[in-house]
Amino acid sequence: MSDIQFDTDLLSLLPPWYRKILDYQQICQTEQAQMEALAASIQAVADNLFFQSMDDGSVALWERVLGIIPDPQAETLAFRRSRVINRLSTRPPFTLGFLYQKLDELIGPGEWTVTVDYPNCTLYIESSAENQQYATEVALTIGRIKPAHIVYVNTPYVRTGLLLSESIELSQRVFHYNLGAWGLGVSPFATEQGQGVIKMPDTPSIQPALLQDTANFVSSDIASARVNGTVSITDLDKTVQGDTLTVTYAVAQSQAEVITSVELLDSSGRVLTSSTIFVPVSASTILKHVIPVKEGTLNG
Numbered sequence: 293m294s295d296i297q298f299d300t301d302l303l304s305l306l307p308p309w310y311r312k313i314l315d316y317q318q319i320c321q322t323e324q325a326q327m328e329a330l331a332a333s334i335q336a337v338a339d340n341l342f343f344q345s346m347d348d349g350s351v352a353l354w355e356r357v358l359g360i361i362p363d364p365q366a367e368t369l370a371f372r373r374s375r376v377i378n379r380l381s382t383r384p385p386f387t388l389g390f391l392y393q394k395l396d397e398l399i400g401p402g403e404w405t406v407t408v409d410y411p412n413c414t415l416y417i418e419s420s421a422e423n424q425q426y427a428t429e430v431a432l433t434i435g436r437i438k439p440a441h442i443v444y445v446n447t448p449y450v451r452t453g454l455l456l457s458e459s460i461e462l463s464q465r466v467f468h469y470n471l472g473a474w475g476l477g478v479s480p481f482a483t484e485q486g487q488g489v490i491k492m493p494d495t496p497s498i499q500p501a502l503l504q505d506t507a508n509f510v511s512s513d514i515a516s517a518r519v520n521g522t523v524s525i526t527d528l529d530k531t532v533q534g535d536t537l538t539v540t541y542a543v544a545q546s547q548a549e550v551i552t553s554v555e556l557l558d559s560s561g562r563v564l565t566s567s568t569i570f571v572p573v574s575a576s577t578i579l580k581h582v583i584p585v586k587e588g589t590l591n592g
Contacts (some may be wrong), residue, residue, distance in 0.1 A: 298331035300324050343377050351376060374398065375429050386437040394433055398426045414443045421448030421554075421569040421579065428572050449580040450554060450567045454506065455588045456498050460491035498587040503535035507585045511537050515559040517579075523547045539581040545573050556581060 303311055303320040310316050339345040343354075348369055354376045355362050362372055378398060388406070395404045395417070405418040415438060417430065427446060434444045463484040491497065511532055517525045517539070525547075529540040543551060551571040556564045571577065 298327070298334070300327040300331060302327065343373055343380075346373065354380075371426070378429060378433060391434070391437065394437075395430070398430055398433070412443075413441050414445060416445050416447050416578075418447040418449055418580065421450050421551075421567070421571050427574075431574055443576065444574075445576040445578055446571075446574055447578045447580055448569070448571045449582055450565075450569065451582045451584075452565055452567070453584045453586060454510070455586055456503065456506065457493035457587060457589050458491070458497050459489055459493045462487040462490045493589045496587055500535065503585045503587065504532065507532045507535055507537045507583070510564075510583060510585070511539075513558050514539060514556050514564060516557050517541050517581075518555040518557055518563075519543055519548050519551055519579075520553055521555075535585045537581075537583040537585070539583070541579055543573055543577050543579055545577075548573055551577075551579070554579060554581075 302323050303317060306316060306320070336347060340347060340350040346354075348364075351369065351372050352362070354360075355372070358376065358379045360375065360379070374397065378394065388408075391406065395406070399419050403419055407416040407418070408414075409416065415434070417434075427448075431444065431446065438444060463486050465482050465484050467482045511530045514528065514530065515526070517528060519525065523543075525541050525543070527541060531538050531540075539556065549572070551569060551573060553566065553568050555566045558564055565581070565583075571579070
């Protein structure tokens with residue numbers, strides 16, 4: 293809602309000859325502060341008529357009505373408004389289209405992927421693991437709208453990548469000797485002098501076979517995953533499709549209630565990748581690392 297405009301400059305409303313009197317100036321200044329407070333209160337009442345603009349107090353009132361226990365330290369006011377709207381608007385009939393609409397509202401358009409495994413009655417929702425503040429609300433919403441025989445699996449993913457580039461430089465070999473004579477130790481026999489770059493890194497040259505071989509090598513190098521710095525997971529599902537490596541593994545609630553960091557390690561325990569994330573762990577949580585290998589150059 294747009295702000296309501298109030299004119300609180302009372303002195304300008306007096307006749308010109310009164311504006312020069314100090315007593316009237318002080319009276320108007322005092323009354324102006326009171327009028328500004330009144331205008332702010334009127335604006336707050338108007339804002340609180342709409343969920344998108346209501347203040348913290350009004351959101352807290354609706355949370356008490358709906359039985360929501362907020363966490364103001366970790367949850368923004370905008371998220372709490374969206375959660376209240378979501379709870380009030382979750383009404384049957386429920387379809388996949390309705391679920392897509394809810395995911396757009398909670399996570400954001402284009403920020404999620406839904407996969408339904410009909411033979412196994414399983415619903416997978418894949419979204420970024422960097423900020424899963426909405427994960428609990430998504431789980432609650434799906435729990436209200438899905439059929440009882442459907443299993444919901446949260447699949448947060450971490451996306452990292454490798455960039456390969458190639459440049460070709462031209463050099464010329466210069467010999468430092470005269471015909472029939474060369475001063476030993478005086479100067480090197482020959483040196484190479486650079487003539488410049490004849491193929492820039494941003495010019496494509498790397499073939500798909502090298503990109504796929506690199507992805508396969510990275511796959512063979514990864515031996516385990518580590519959650520929150522302490523929980524080691526060796527049961528990994530590693531697949532390479534084209535130039536993209538995907539590493540998938542399950543995290544049980546008994547291993548971690550909230551995932552704050554994930555690492556991929558080699559067989560010697562050396563950390564290969566490390567990511568800081570936030571993922572509440574439900575009964576079924578599968579983490580997915582997506583590592584594409586592309587040709588390109590880093591800017592900066």
